[in-house]
Amino acid sequence: MKSIIALALFVSVALCNSTAHYGWIPNHELAFRWTTSQITGLEEIRAQYGGMELSSIIRVQVFSDYSLRIKFENSKFVVVNKDLPIVHGRPQIPEGSQELPEEFRRPLETAFMVHLKAGVIENLFVERDEPVVVTNIKKALLSQLQMDLSASRRQDIGSNEIPKSIMSDERPTFFTTEESSILGDCETIYTVNPLAKYQANELESRWIEEERELRELGILSGPKSEGDEACRGKTYYEVTKTRNFDNCRERPVFQQWIGLKSSCDVTKSNCKDMFTHLSSTRYIVCGSEEQFYIREANTENSIVSQPIGWNTEETLKSTARITLVLIKVKSGDFTPLPKPNQPKEKKSLVYQYPKANDRLSPEEATREVVPGTEGQSPFMPILPKPDMRSASNLIPNPIAKNELKTKIVEEIKDIVNKIHEETQSCANKGDVASYISTVVQSLRSLNYNDLKEIDHKITSSFSHGSQRVTAVEIFEDMLAMVGSNPCVLLLKEKIQGGRMESRNKAYLVGNAIRNVRTPTEELFKELFQMVKSVKGDRQAYQSGLLELSNLVYLACVNPSTSYNQYPVRIYGRFCNPDSSFITEQYIPYLEQQLQNRNSEKDVEQFVYISALGKLGHKNTLLPLTRVIEGKMSSKPMARSMAVYSLKRLAKLEPTVVRPVLLALIDNLAEHTEVRIAAVAVLPWSQPSVAELQKMALRSWFEPSKQVASFMYSTLKYLPQTEVPELKPVGLKAKTLLHLVKPFQYGIQFSHNIYSQKFVEYLRTAASSQLRYVITEESLIPTRVSFSTKLFGGLWEIRGLSFAIYTESMDKVMDKVFDYLGYKSEVTDKVEEQLNKVNEELKIQDRHGRTPAAMAQLKMLGAELSEGQTFQKTRLQNLLNLESFGPSEAGFLLYVRKTSRDSEKYFKAEVKPIANIKVETTLGVVSPFTKQFIGAGVEMGLHANGCSAVKAEINKPGQLTLTLKKPEQVNTKVELIHVFVKPYTFTRDLTRLVPTFKDSSAKTIVSTNLIKQEFKLGERFGVNLNAKFATDYRHFDFGYVINKMSYQNIQSAFHTGLMVPSIRYFSFQLVWDVEASQTKEIRTRISSVRGQHVEGGDLELLSEEGVSQEEHLRRICGESYQTQSEAEICHRQALGQLERAAETVQEICEQQSESGSLSDEKKRECRKAVHVCEQAKRICEESRRYEREICQDKKDQCLSKRRTIQHMERALQGQQTGTGRVHGLNFESSLRSAYHGERKVEVMGVFGRKVSNNNKDIKAFVDIKMTTPEHPVYEMEAVCETKLPEVLKLWRRPLAVLAEGVSNSYKNVKVILGTNVVTMNWGRKEHLGGKVDIKINGEHKDIPVGELYVKRSSQTGHVVLNIFRSKDSVVSVYNPEEGLEVFYDGKKIEIVAPQILHNRACGLCGDLNLENTADLQTPKQCLMRHDRFNAYTYMIKKNNCPGVPSEDREEFEHELSQCSRPKNLPTPLEKLTRASMSRKPITGTHLFKREENRICFSKRPIRVCTGNSRPEIMKTDVLDYACLIWPSTKAEQFLARAKAGEIIDELVALPTVYSDKHRVPSQCSLEVSGSEEFAYNYRTTPRY
DSSP states (O other), rough: OOOHHHHHHHHHHHHHHHHHOOOOOEEEEEEEEEEEEEEEEEETOOOOEEEEEEEEEEEEEEOTTEEEEEEEEEEEEEEEEEEEEEETTTOOOOOEEEEOOOOOOOOHOEEEEEEEEEEEEEEEEEETOHHHHHHHHHHHHOOOOOTTTTTTGGGOOOOOOOOTTSSSOOSSEEEEEEHHHHHHTEEEEEEEEOOOOHHHHHHHHHHHHHHHHHHHHSSOOOOOOOHHHHHSSSSEEEEEEEEEEEEEEEOOOOEESSSSEOOOTTTBBBBBTTTEEEEEEEEEEEESSSSSSEEEEEEEEEEESSSSSSOOOOEEEEEEEEEEEEEEESSSSSOOOOSSEEEEEEEOOOOOBBSSSOOOOOOOOOOOOOHHHHEEEEEOOSSSOOOSSOOOOOOOOOSOOHHHHHHHHHHHHHHHHHHHHHHHOOOOTOHHHHHHHHHHEEEEEEEEHHHHHHHHHHHOOOSHHHHHHHHHHHHHHHHHHOHHHHHHHHHHHHTTTSSHHHHHHHHHHHHHHTOSSSOHHHHHHHHHHHHHHHHHHHHHHHHHHHHHHHHHHHIIIIIHHHSSSSSHHHHHOOOTTTIIIIIIIIHHHHHHHHSOOOOTTTHHHHHHHHHHHHHHHHGGHHHHHHHHHSSSSSHHHHHHHHHHHTTHHHHHHHHHHHHOOOOHHHHHOOHHHHHHHHHHHHGGOOOHHHHHHHHHHHHHEEEHHHHHHHHHHHHHGGOOOOOOGGHHHHHHHTTTTGGGOOOOOOSSSEEEEEEEEEEGGTEEEEEEEEEEEEEEEEEEEEEEEEEEEEEEEEEEEEEEEEEEEEEEEHHHHHHHHHHHHHHOOOOHHHHHHHHHHHHTTTTTOOOOOOOOOEEEEETTEEEOOOOOOSSSSEOOOOOOOEEEEOOOTTSEEEEEEEEEEEOOOOSSSSSOEEEEEEEEEEEETTTTTTEEEEEEEEEEEEOOOOOOOOOEEEETEEEEEEOOOOTTSSEEEEEEEEEEEEEEEEEESSSOOOOOGGOOOOOOOOSSEEEEEHHHHHOGTTOOOEEEEEESSSSSSSHHHHHHTTOOHHHHHHHTSOOSSOEEEEEEEEEEOOOOOOSEEEEEEEEEEEEETSSOEEOOOOGSSHHHHHHHHHHHHHHHSSSHHHHHHHHHHHHHHHTTTTOHHHHHOBBBBTTTTOHHHHOOOOOOOOHHHHHHHHHHHHSOOOOOHHHHHHHHHHHHHOOOOOOOOHTTOOOSOOOEEEEEEEEEEEETTTTTEEEEEEEEEEEEEETTTEEEEEEEEEEEEEOSOOOOOEEEEEEEOOOOOTTGGGTEOOOOOEEEEEEOOEEEEEEEEEEEEEEEEEGGGGGGGEEEEETTTOOOOOOTEEEEEEHHHHHHHHEEEEEEEETTTTEEEETTTTEEEESSSOEEEEEEGGGGGTOOOOOOOOOOOOOOSOOOTTOOOOOHHHHHHTTOOOOOOOSSSSSSSSHHHHHHHHHOOBBBOOOOOOOHHHHHHHHTTTOOEEEOOOEEEESSEEEESSSSSEEOTTTOEEEEEEEEEEEEEEEESSOOHHHHHHHHHHHTTOOOGGSSOOOOEEEEEEEEEEOOOSOHHHHHHHHHHHHHHOO
């Protein structure tokens, strides 16, 4: 009986799923008007579009064998780049007037045949020689004709929902199925609803009216529709078909991101605010549910994108609209269309790329499905992975290969000529960067042999040396930017062949790796060999290792970037974390190099550590933990760097890394720098609330103030973060702030500071992070890092970021201060006493580690290495997105967003030209006209420093900078150009021209532009024209203020130039060189050094102290060649010198606030002025120099004299004290042939004076402007400010000694630089105190309430302040040393400056701000009791009893052992191995991996661990939340679920579905408790 029932069910299912025609009635011919168009524009600005349209009459013949024969007829084509009429809210393209080229018309209008099954197209047959592009158009038509109303592939959809069966009596109105189309094999959502009769009549009436209106406007022609007659009396249905791109098995879309981290997959439906992709078809059919006619079908396939990347008021939209209208129906009386003569079968409607680089190629690229691929990827690849020598360009190049190679060589020649022309003319008409970028795109279509041929032609095409070098370097830069496998292979051979200059290797190696497009394992091996081949070049080797590790992480390890930033939809996933190259070659190599490193080259060790960390691979955890343990290096710098390198691994494997970090934090004996590094990385490992609570409570008991400060600042700023990965941790930390010890740490402690701001109108978050780490060993931070990031939806851009690691930099500072002259002023008596104390106590010097430093710098994700380049042109793709794929129209849609930075430097004269551009183009590639048609936006900044700069050192202390017009330039020069330009285009692909430079490019503007023009610089004889034009509807100061109100200082720095609109905007600053009267600007900087001596006089140092007579001798010697002529010149000049001393000179007569200069000073000044005038006269009489040079000699001399006079004025009235005085003179002159010379002179004199016991600076500034037409303008300003003496304290000899006397009283001796102050307890009743004070052995009677001040006899500075208070407390303070001692006879309090950080010893500790190991012996040992450490500072004299007898034996025993304080590295290897095999303890989240997502149960279920077994089971309903897979977040949750962690974040996610599970409610306890406990304990890492 069961068998009979089963058979009946099978038959019923088979019947219900039979091959019904589903709409196609046999023996009928249907004629349709089919129109497909693709237009692109910015609708918010104007209805101006770039696009194309193909229209045709489609004949469809239906046969009883479930086959269709289809033919295109009367095909027409049109390309538009203009304003389009808007009809019924949609832009309409006039009907095509161009005939298709014969090579496309003939195959397109050849009939083809398709086979159906249940309304779904199973295969199609076309002619064997039919071009692939034509077949794709036919597939686009079939994608629209196909309607899978039977839901034949419902079982292929990975869905947990259970909808009503399609085979039931009541047909569902909503269902999903998987359907193949031109866009891919994706989930498709259908809705089927019948229409009421009145609705059908309204539709027919509207269609008739719309057709009439379109014909009147000339948009539509051809036969009228008779579809209403065919559908008369039939039931109408509305069928909608929408594709869900988030669930696709195949998507023939190429995508690549460079320079930014993106979670945006452009193959999906949307990327938040950045990108939206929609494809939906609306059918109106008439008939029954089984047999009907398609009355009209409208398909809309739209892509809406933010043009620049951030949110703007306008969007770039590209829409494909396909319209199918029934014209006529014939029943039985039609002539069958012929079948293909030489049929070629196609089993899929998915878009195919031509195999050859030819748009007419009939061969499509072969499909290669690698075994196991579907398990690694949620989709199937459609093309084989590219090899190393073949071109992998998927966009057919319309230029023949030989012609293309010739054009590339010619274009490179033109680029070289433009560069050398710009060197002379300062022009930027060619926009070299854009032309280079265009050539780069063309190079992708060439194979290895073609590239070698071009390389040879370029080398042989130039005979001139400099041009050949420029051409070769430009071509090498192009190869690095292309990123194709043949280009990388050729570049590798050029590097290994030794034909490349060393200065270019680092840039090319790093840039080539960074721009890789298809990172196959074969390519990785080639890159690895290239990096190893440059090991002798340190900079190139290090840059190559870091970039290669970064590429492995992005392409193989990180699930988000490996799928979203590379074309895996086309080729499949290139590699994975288990690839043999990574696990068997690269990681072992880095580990071996790290072990075998040269101990003297610490930088190599740091590079290998960073390279391992950048991989983010699980296999790097053990080698990095060995470094952290100190097995490979004991240096804290290397160990902390290894901890920071765990950050990427912590993101992907948080459960593995977190136990290691917590172990480091909890180890109080660990080095401070290592513990702080662990705290910094911990948030990235997603710690639980309990683990954050433990860290918060630790702040109350943390012995290290540096660690406590870093913990506090981390927890304080975490809740403010805008970093997506840290937001969940920030929410947890927000509830814990009340648990943290509320202690405000100053800047002398380590900090972790975040600054965040979300800019609403840009929908972009700006984040900055500053970290600095200070340890007890040094006051100088051991690590300072700063990073900036921008977050916008699903993308992240890393701005400028750097990290500086230092070690033992105090020694370097000692050398620096010695070199600068900051030496201690110590008398012989003080030095003798200090040496005596040192000998008595046997104080041991602190021998630190060898100083070391390392800096890491990143910009936009690229590793920037040290060094400078002098290449004339350097182009860098800072940011780049390239994507292309099919549209519903059957054509290839191409989008490119790029940010380029171009710089040029010229050696002979400094003429820098910089271009920064952001360019977006979106459009369709027309195979018929060889055009790229669409719209785009160009935003840029052009800066041109067109000038000749000459630097000249005339004499010591004087520098002259001359800025003048280049002699070859006599035209207008664009100095600055800031612009935003939206445009449409129909670019000719047969020309190597940038899109926006194409003659077809048309700017999109809404109305008349707002224009303004004004002139600048007329007063200075410079003709500058500022031009401003904008299409903004409202643009004024209020508009700018409104936008800036959304910013803070930090965000404004990063996003202030990010425009909120892409409407046309332009600002130009043009220099009219010929019309400018000023031809030269000269700036002279003079410096004079002097000594301020007693009485306020100025004593010049160095050359300035030479007498005027000697100056004259030098001038004569320089002007005359023979000694006799020089002697005659000297005697004549000396004869006039004394008379000149009585001649009044304006420079010398100026008075200061305190009066005029003395007569003697005036005489000396007059002599000096006379010498300057004689310098010009002697120079002219010698006739060896031009008149202009002689005038310069006088000006140089007078410039210094004016500076000296200002210094004299600054010192007038300062009769006390001595000190250094510095004078600076900045003199700028603008020389014009018509308006003479205008001068601006700024003088500054900086000197020291004694005022209020502090050192101050007194600065005089005198500004003068002199022109032939105007009098002298003069302004004088005086500024006084305190000069901190922190640097003076760095190496000061200090000592404080105490001697016990009767009744617990003490005598104190304070040694401060040049003074020894002794304070003995006694009675000075007549002074009102009880302390006897001696200074350098002499009694000083200081009354109560009075301040005793002592100054230095050499400098006049205050060196000692002593104050006696009424309560018998004496304060001794030295401003020079910054040390203050309080004494009352029994107690001593010492207030020391922070500059003595870890540079002191004694009973007050080492002053390093930490309490642990503070009191050490003079030999830096630690004993069991603090009093034992204190005993070591006893100086046995004056019957001192020494160590008490009860402690003496134990003290001497410990003293002989000398236990030194040292850090105990945390043992991590066993912990690491345990954490890598961690298992759930009490519960775990269930997870299900589906095609495009991973779903997790929102509640964990109980698990029976160890050897226990489930004893009682129960049925439980679990809610599931799902995450997109592959993604970093999904992999992170998966790792946490496998480890048995409670994932709190799942609660906030929406429930996707619910499912029933049988779960254990009770576990068996058959095994012994000890075994169970031991098993669980071993599998749980100890925190």
